[in-house]
Amino acid sequence: MAEHVARRCCLGWDFSTQQVKVVAVDAELNVFYEDSAHFDRDLLEFGTQGGVHVHEEGLTVTSPVLMWVRALDIILERMKASGFDFSQVLALSGAGQQHGSVYWKAGASQVLRSLSPDLPLHKQLQACFSISDSPVWMDSSTTAQCRQLEAAVGGAQALSCLTGSRAYERFTGNQIAKIYQQNPEAYSHTERISLVSSFAASLFLGSYSPIDCSDGSGMNLLQIKDKVWSRVCLAACAPHLEEKLGSPVPSCSVVGAISSYYVQRYGFPPGCQVVAFTGDNPASLAGMRLEEGDIAVSLGTSDTLFLWLQEPMPALEGHIFCNPVGSQHYMALLCFKNGSLMREKIRDESASCSWSEFSEALRSTEMGNGGNLGFYFDVMEITPEIIGRHRFSAENHKVPAFPRDVEIRALIEGQFMAKRIHAEGLGYQVMPKTKILATGGASHNRDILQVLADVFGAPVYVIDTANSACVGSAYRAFHGLAAGTDVPFSEVVRLAPPPRLAATPTPGASQVYEALLPRYAKLEQRILSQTQGPPE
Numbered sequence: 001m002a003e004h005v006a007r008r009c010c011l012g013w014d015f016s017t018q019q020v021k022v023v024a025v026d027a028e029l030n031v032f033y034e035d036s037a038h039f040d041r042d043l044l045e046f047g048t049q050g051g052v053h054v055h056e057e058g059l060t061v062t063s064p065v066l067m068w069v070r071a072l073d074i075i076l077e078r079m080k081a082s083g084f085d086f087s088q089v090l091a092l093s094g095a096g097q098q099h100g101s102v103y104w105k106a107g108a109s110q111v112l113r114s115l116s117p118d119l120p121l122h123k124q125l126q127a128c129f130s131i132s133d134s135p136v137w138m139d140s141s142t143t144a145q146c147r148q149l150e151a152a153v154g155g156a157q158a159l160s161c162l163t164g165s166r167a168y169e170r171f172t173g174n175q176i177a178k179i180y181q182q183n184p185e186a187y188s189h190t191e192r193i194s195l196v197s198s199f200a201a202s203l204f205l206g207s208y209s210p211i212d213c214s215d216g217s218g219m220n221l222l223q224i225k226d227k228v229w230s231r232v233c234l235a236a237c238a239p240h241l242e243e244k245l246g247s248p249v250p251s252c253s254v255v256g257a258i259s260s261y262y263v264q265r266y267g268f269p270p271g272c273q274v275v276a277f278t279g280d281n282p283a284s285l286a287g288m289r290l291e292e293g294d295i296a297v298s299l300g301t302s303d304t305l306f307l308w309l310q311e312p313m314p315a316l317e318g319h320i321f322c323n324p325v326g327s328q329h330y331m332a333l334l335c336f337k338n339g340s341l342m343r344e345k346i347r348d349e350s351a352s353c354s355w356s357e358f359s360e361a362l363r364s365t366e367m368g369n370g371g372n373l374g375f376y377f378d379v380m381e382i383t384p385e386i387i388g389r390h391r392f393s394a395e396n397h398k399v400p401a402f403p404r405d406v407e408i409r410a411l412i413e414g415q416f417m418a419k420r421i422h423a424e425g426l427g428y429q430v431m432p433k434t435k436i437l438a439t440g441g442a443s444h445n446r447d448i449l450q451v452l453a454d455v456f457g458a459p460v461y462v463i464d465t466a467n468s469a470c471v472g473s474a475y476r477a478f479h480g481l482a483a484g485t486d487v488p489f490s491e492v493v494r495l496a497p498p499p500r501l502a503a504t505p506t507p508g509a510s511q512v513y514e515a516l517l518p519r520y521a522k523l524e525q526r527i528l529s530q531t532q533g534p535p536e
C-alpha cells in the first residue's frame with residue numbers, strides 16, 4: 001500500500017459471514033485504503049469453514065463471537081503498523097451480517113466502558129458473553145419457534161404485515177426464543193442482546209449501541225411502520241426482552257463518540273463520531289446509492305433483488321425492511337434461488353457450453369419469444385415455491401421442449417418477468433426515473449442485460465459491488481456528520497463515481513411485456529396450484 005497522505009476521511013466496516021473488512025473513504029468519496037481479516041485464513045484457532053460452524057444436526061449454524069472481536073484487533077493493528085493516520089477519521093459506521101445475534105453477559109457494559117488501551121480487545125472481552133457461539137443467518141433450527149411466533153400474532157401474513165416478513169428461521173426473534181427455551185440460564189445471565197451490526201458499533205462506542213431500524217427489521221420483532229418493538233412479538237419470544245434489546249434508533253443516528261480506548265491506543269480523534277451500524281444488505285443499498293424507484297439486481301448463484309419502496313405491501317415472500325437512508329421509506333429483498341446455476345445449465349444444454357452462443361441465441365430471437373414462456377427451477381425455488389421445468393406455447397399449451405434458441409430466451413425472459421412480477425407484488429413500481437443497477441456474474445453479459453432492460457422498460461447500469469456494504473457504511477458515516485442538517489443522503493454521495501449505462505429498452509419493449517407479464521403470472525399460479533395442495 002503506498003505511503004498514506006493524511007486526509008480527512010470516514011471509515012466503513014463490514015462484519016460479514018467470512019471476514020471483517022474496512023475501507024477508508026476521503027471527502028471526495030475516493031476509497032484510498034482497504035483491509036480485511038478473513039476468519040478461515042487469519043483466525044485458524046477458531047476452526048471455522050466459511051466463517052461458521054455447521055453443527056452436527058445440520059440445522060444449527062453459529063460463529064464464535066470472540067473471532068469477530070479478534071478480527072477487529074488484527075485489522076486495527078495492521079492499520080497502525082502500516083502508518084494509517086487515524087487522527088484524520090471524522091466518523092465511522094459499519095454493517096453486519098443480518099439476523100445474527102450477540103449475548104452480552106451481566107457486567108459486560110462495565111468492561112466495555114473501562115477498556116485498557118494497553119491490551120487488545122479480545123483479551124479484555126473474553127468473559128463478556130453469555131453465549132460464546134452466536135447464531136448466524138445460515139441457521140435453520142428454529143422452525144418450532146417460527147410457528148409459535150406466527151400463532152401468537154394471528155398467522156404468517158399478520159406477522160408479515162406487522163414486521164415486514166413472515167417468520168423465518170434465521171430471523172433474530174426466533175433465535176432468541178430458542179436460546180430462552182433451551183438455555184434459560186444463559187438467557188437470564190444476559191444483560192444485553194445485540195445484532196452483529198450493533199455489537200460491532202458497541203465495540204467502537206465502549207458502550208451498548210442501539211439497534212438501528214433497518215437491521216432491526218430482520219428480527220420479526222420490529223413494527224416496521226411505527227418503528228417500535230412489537231410487544232406481542234417480544235412476549236412471544238422471551239421475557240424481559242425489551243430491556244435486553246434497548247430502543248431502536250433511525251439508521252442515520254449518531255450513536256456517540258468513539259471510545260477513549262481507540263483514541264489512546266490508535267490515535268483516533270476524541271470527536272470521531274460513530275454512526276449507527278446496520279445490516280449488510282441495507283448498507284449495500286446505500287453503497288449502490290439506490291434511490292426512490294430504483295431496483296438493484298444481483299445476478300449471482302441466487303439472484304437477489306434490492307427494491308426501494310414507498311408503500312410496501314408485506315407478503316408471504318420476500319422481506320421488507322425500514323430503509324437505511326430514507327427514514328420514511330422502505331427497502332425490500334427478494335431472493336430467487338435458481339440464478340446463475342440455472343443459466344449455466346441451459347447454456348451447457350442449449351448453447352454448447354458457450355456464452356457467446358448463448359448471447360447469439362438472445363440476439364437472434366425476438367422480444368416476447370413468439371409467445372413461448374418457460375419456468376426453469378431445477379432446485380426448489382424460493383420465489384415462488386415451485387420446482388421443475390415448465391414450458392408453454394403461445395396458446396398456453398404445455399410443451400415438452402423448445403428449440404435451442406427459444407429455450408434460451410424463455411429462460412432469461414422468464415427469470416426477469418418473475419422478478420418484475422414479484423417486485424410489484426411487494427409494492428414496487430417502475431417509475432419514469434427508474435434505474436436498474438445490475439451486479440454479479442451475469443451482469444457482464446450485455447445481451448442478458450438487454451433483456452433485463454426490455455422486461456422492466458428501464459435503463460440498466462452496471463456497478464461494482466465488491467465493497468458495497470463497506471463503502472455504503474462510509475457513505476452513511478459522512479451522512480451522519482450532516483445529522484440534524486436535513487441534508488439528504490443522495491446529496492452527501494453526489495460525488496461518488498456514477499454507475500455505467502449498459503442497456504436501454506428496445507423500442508416497443510413495453511408493449512411486448514405489458515402483454516406477456518399477466519400471462520406469465522397466471523401460468524405461474526397454474527403451476528403453483530398444480531404442485532401445491534389447496535390454499536390454507
Ligand SMILES: O=C(CO)[C@@H](O)[C@H](O)CF
Pocket residue numbers: 016017096097098099137170218279280281319333
Ligand atoms: O439472510 C440474509 C438476508 O436476509 C443474508 O443476506 C445475510 O444478511 C448475509 F449476511
